[in-house]
Amino acid sequence: VVSTQSTCELGVPILAGVIPLRSARMAHFMNSNIPGIQVPPAMIRALEKATDPLAEGLAITVELIRELRTLVPGIHIMPVNTLRALPTLLARLEGEEHEG
Numbered sequence: 001v002v003s004t005q006s007t008c009e010l011g012v013p014i015l016a017g018v019i020p021l022r023s024a025r026m027a028h029f030m031n032s033n034i035p036g037i038q039v040p041p042a043m044i045r046a047l048e049k050a051t052d053p054l055a056e057g058l059a060i061t062v063e064l065i066r067e068l069r070t071l072v073p074g075i076h077i078m079p080v081n082t083l084r085a086l087p088t089l090l091a092r093l094e095g096e097e098h099e100g
Helices: 004-009 024-035 039-048 053-068 084-095
Strands: 016-018 074-077
Touching: 016 053, 024 039, 039 053, 053 074, 053 084
Parallel strands: 016 074
Antiparallel strands: none
16 A cells, blocks of 8 residues: 555655556456556456446546545556547546646
């Protein structure tokens, strides 16, 4: 678990890397083949149950970015084979940094 205090104590800006998931298969692949990445089982189940896994993956990504914004000064979005969905993702996040 990362907190705002622990990231500030490092004395350097931290960017969180986020890969929008497009399917449960992608999540399983990442868990099995990419060291340091762990997609939680609840996210995988949500992708498996979704009628539109890419849309579900974007919704998960939006929520994750909303949470990460409270912890780190920047987000690095890595659209692995989801580049066409990036405008949709950004539109959902647009203007949020100016709210409340």
